[in-house]
Amino acid sequence: MNPAVGSPAGAEQAVPASVAQAVDGDEGAVAGARSTRQRLLWLRFGVVVAAVALAVVMALIRSGSGVVVTQSIVTGLLIGGVYGLAAMGLTLVFGVLDIINFAHGSFLAFALFVTYWLVSVGGVHPYLALVVVVPVMFGLGVLVQRGVLAKAMSEPLENQLLITLGLAMIVENGLLLLFGPDPRAVALPGDHGVPVLGAVADLSRILAAAGALVLAGLLFLLLQRTKLGTAIRAVATNSTGAQLVGIDTRRIHLLTFGIGTACAGAAGTLVAPLVTIEPTTGAMFNIVAFVVVVLGGMGNVVGALLGGLVIGLTEQVGALLLPGHSPLLAVFIVFVLVLFLRPQGLFGRSA
Amino acid sequence: MRKTLICALVCALSLGLAACGGSAPPGAVGSASRGQLSAGEPIKIGSLHPLSGSAAADGQQMDNGARLAVEAINAAGGIASLGGAKLELLGADTQGKPEIGQSEAQRLISEGAVGLIGTYQSAVTANVAAVAERNKVPLVIDVSNADSILQQGYRYAFRVQPNATVLGTHGARYLNEVSAAAGKPAKTVAIFHEHGPFGVAVRDAFTAEAQRLGIQVGPVISYDPASVPDLTTQMTQVKAADVDVLMVAGYHRDAVLVAQAAQTVQPGVDAVFGVGNGGFDLPQFPADVGAAGNGFLNTNFHADMTNPRTRELAQLYRDRFGEEIRTAAVLAYDAVRVIAKALEEAGSADPTALRDAIAKGEFETLVAAPGPISFLENGENRNAVPILMQVQDGEVKQVHPTSFEEAAPVYPATPAAR
Numbered sequence: 001m002n003p004a005v006g007s008p009a010g011a012e013q014a015v016p017a018s019v020a021q022a023v024d025g026d027e028g029a030v031a032g033a034r035s036t037r038q039r040l041l042w043l044r045f046g047v048v049v050a051a052v053a054l055a056v057v058m059a060l061i062r063s064g065s066g067v068v069v070t071q072s073i074v075t076g077l078l079i080g081g082v083y084g085l086a087a088m089g090l091t092l093v094f095g096v097l098d099i100i101n102f103a104h105g106s107f108l109a110f111a112l113f114v115t116y117w118l119v120s121v122g123g124v125h126p127y128l129a130l131v132v133v134v135p136v137m138f139g140l141g142v143l144v145q146r147g148v149l150a151k152a153m154s155e156p157l158e159n160q161l162l163i164t165l166g167l168a169m170i171v172e173n174g175l176l177l178l179f180g181p182d183p184r185a186v187a188l189p190g191d192h193g194v195p196v197l198g199a200v201a202d203l204s205r206i207l208a209a210a211g212a213l214v215l216a217g218l219l220f221l222l223l224q225r226t227k228l229g230t231a232i233r234a235v236a237t238n239s240t241g242a243q244l245v246g247i248d249t250r251r252i253h254l255l256t257f258g259i260g261t262a263c264a265g266a267a268g269t270l271v272a273p274l275v276t277i278e279p280t281t282g283a284m285f286n287i288v289a290f291v292v293v294v295l296g297g298m299g300n301v302v303g304a305l306l307g308g309l310v311i312g313l314t315e316q317v318g319a320l321l322l323p324g325h326s327p328l329l330a331v332f333i334v335f336v337l338v339l340f341l342r343p344q345g346l347f348g349r350s351a
Numbered sequence: 352m353r354k355t356l357i358c359a360l361v362c363a364l365s366l367g368l369a370a371c372g373g374s375a376p377p378g379a380v381g382s383a384s385r386g387q388l389s390a391g392e393p394i395k396i397g398s399l400h401p402l403s404g405s406a407a408a409d410g411q412q413m414d415n416g417a418r419l420a421v422e423a424i425n426a427a428g429g430i431a432s433l434g435g436a437k438l439e440l441l442g443a444d445t446q447g448k449p450e451i452g453q454s455e456a457q458r459l460i461s462e463g464a465v466g467l468i469g470t471y472q473s474a475v476t477a478n479v480a481a482v483a484e485r486n487k488v489p490l491v492i493d494v495s496n497a498d499s500i501l502q503q504g505y506r507y508a509f510r511v512q513p514n515a516t517v518l519g520t521h522g523a524r525y526l527n528e529v530s531a532a533a534g535k536p537a538k539t540v541a542i543f544h545e546h547g548p549f550g551v552a553v554r555d556a557f558t559a560e561a562q563r564l565g566i567q568v569g570p571v572i573s574y575d576p577a578s579v580p581d582l583t584t585q586m587t588q589v590k591a592a593d594v595d596v597l598m599v600a601g602y603h604r605d606a607v608l609v610a611q612a613a614q615t616v617q618p619g620v621d622a623v624f625g626v627g628n629g630g631f632d633l634p635q636f637p638a639d640v641g642a643a644g645n646g647f648l649n650t651n652f653h654a655d656m657t658n659p660r661t662r663e664l665a666q667l668y669r670d671r672f673g674e675e676i677r678t679a680a681v682l683a684y685d686a687v688r689v690i691a692k693a694l695e696e697a698g699s700a701d702p703t704a705l706r707d708a709i710a711k712g713e714f715e716t717l718v719a720a721p722g723p724i725s726f727l728e729n730g731e732n733r734n735a736v737p738i739l740m741q742v743q744d745g746e747v748k749q750v751h752p753t754s755f756e757e758a759a760p761v762y763p764a765t766p767a768a769r
Contacts, residue, residue: 278604
């Protein structure tokens with residue numbers, strides 16, 4: 001089963017393949033095309049793994065310490081999970097609504113502050129805040145889509161882009177007004193270092209990465225195994241077609257944006273113990289999240305997780321290979337290479 | 352495909368916007384009526400600080416500090432030599448962006464500011480200093496430590512705080528003194544520094560002085576303070592190098608990451624030693640990182656809490672704004688008082704006369720320093736000298752040199768495990 005929800009049609013493969021994705025029950029004739037695609041996907045996956053292995057060996061030679069390299073891989077994978085987490089909602093909205101949601105980072109910041117508020121005022125456990133944050137963010141997403149974006153759906157891409165950019169500024173400066181500019185922190189009770197193969201990792205980071213896996217799994221199940229998911233994928237593939245078979249696309253748009261924003265909420269709560277909470281914290285995630293989304297293939301939730309891991313590893317191992325530079329240097333070298341060789345993303349299909 | 356391209360473009364654009372900024376300052380405004388005061392008209396001082404953006408916390412503190420200074424001076428009768436003229440603070444938000452700082456400086460000068468204070472970020476200050484010079488209006492720099500700002504031969508720019516070279520040099524000296532006095536002299540030091548001009552200048556000055564004192568420096572690891580997500584790998588590099596001390600030159604967000612990484616990795620150093628670190632001596636640092644920050648040292652210019660007048664100001668600030676005053680706000684307070692006293696001595700609100708009075712004068716300071724503020728030919732404050740602070744039992748204490756000591760330094764101060 002292909003995890004992607006985005007990209008109108010698989011031009012790379014035979015046309016029936018795209019029909020097979022749009023509607024869940026697919027049979028016989030398309031099986032051949034599908035196994036070719038599966039093979040290609042595995043091949044690509046293999047190339048990525050080989051590239052990572054090469055980078056690791058070079059880092060080992062360069063730093064001369066096994067522990068340092070192990071640490072960089074462990075940290076890279078855990079941070080990669082966080083990046084994937086931050087990018088998941090973004091990629092979903094991208095794939096289904098065709099909106100580049102610039103406000104995603106500030107939604108994440110909003111969730112950070114709600115979490116902070118619940119923990120500091122309400123005294124709840126940071127992870128328990130999910131129970132409040134996720135529904136609140138879902139509601140916020142639905143409101144934003146209904147109130148602001150729905151009217152702009154038929155307008156050019158630039159309009160939507162400017163709207164979300166404006167939203168980002170409103171949220172960011174609203175937080176500044178409400179909470180002030182002081183950096184804040186949320187501590188996870190009982191957080192401690194966990195030894196991993198000679199390296200160490202904070203429990204909070206391991207849990208955040210695990211949360212990313214769980215969220216990716218849930219989204220995957222939602223998209224592939226439920227009626228709603230089928231409808232969402234149908235709208236992503238062909239909005240007019242979906243409308244013709246009786247799917248209320250406006251409602252799907254509302255729900256998808258809500259789910260995307262709820263993902264930002266879940267990400268915000270899970271990363272709250274790891275970051276310094278400021279109104280501008282979300283902006284930090286924005287750039288990386290965009291890179292992850294493009295790398296993973298737009299609209300591809302599992303791709304976002306894998307893209308996140310690739311970026312996390314690139315950043316950490318790259319810092320060993322290219323000391324003295326911004327971690328974003330290695331990230332963008334990889335990004336440009338991927339865009340050049342596979343413009344549709346590592347795990348996306350051609351548009 | 353089209354989406355991919357647009358998205359890539361968007362990424363590039365947002366990066367580009369963050370990276371660029373800073374064109375040549377525009378020409379001077381007309382100065383027909385410079386410093387002419389009609390009766391009852393207040394004297395305007397321009398205050399340029401980042402009130403929004405990532406440095407808003409410090410920027411708002413500094414704006415508050417400047418306002419408190421103006422209030423205190425007006426309450427004490429204004430500028431006596433100018434018939435008791437009152438001061439008025441014209442506030443502006445630089446947003447931390449050089450081009451905004453430049454246009455706002457221009458605006459404040461056209462609105463009649465006779466002197467400017469600011470700005471926090473060195474890149475912004477560099478542009479504002481150019482505008483001030485062009486318009487012949489004095490700029491008193493409260494916070495910004497890049498050496499290069501005052502290496503342009505400007506006559507109208509003065510700096511209250513020490514530059515990066517002074518910070519780095521004193522950092523190495525203090526480390527040498529404190530560790531030797533404790534009987535565990537530091538022989539090898541690893542460096543973490545933010546990769547901007549500040550971190551690089553501090554690193555170079557620290558390394559030069561450390562080597563002169565026979566301290567070995569390395570590994571030296573730099574990072575991007577705006578985007579670094581974690582410093583565990585870097586901390587493991589320090590652990591693998593088996594050094595005596597870890598020196599850190601950075602800001603608040605990364606200072607928190609350093610504390611967390613030190614607690615998790617346990618690098619086995621005698622001390623984590625900040626130099627000009629923007630995080631380790633902030634009042635909320637111990638609260639943000641808890642026990643992880645205990646024992647952290649920092650060499651920095653710092654409000655002198657052994658001075659009763661500073662404590663008075665700190666109390667006033669607490670009552671008014673409900674939070675602890677930071678050194679940056681005290682520096683802004685000092686900068687306004689420099690301009691006020693110079694106005695008093697010049698007996699004129701003409702910016703050029705004001706500039707001459709600032710260059711000649713001596714000004715009282717609430718910051719820990721060996722003497723009053725007084726400016727060298729190049730505009731640097733000859734008495735701008737940092738002191739050493741340490742986090743002890745959840746509070747930032749002044750520990751060295753002895754004349755500013757609130758508590759004795761604790762050394763070695765190995766980062767605590769959880």
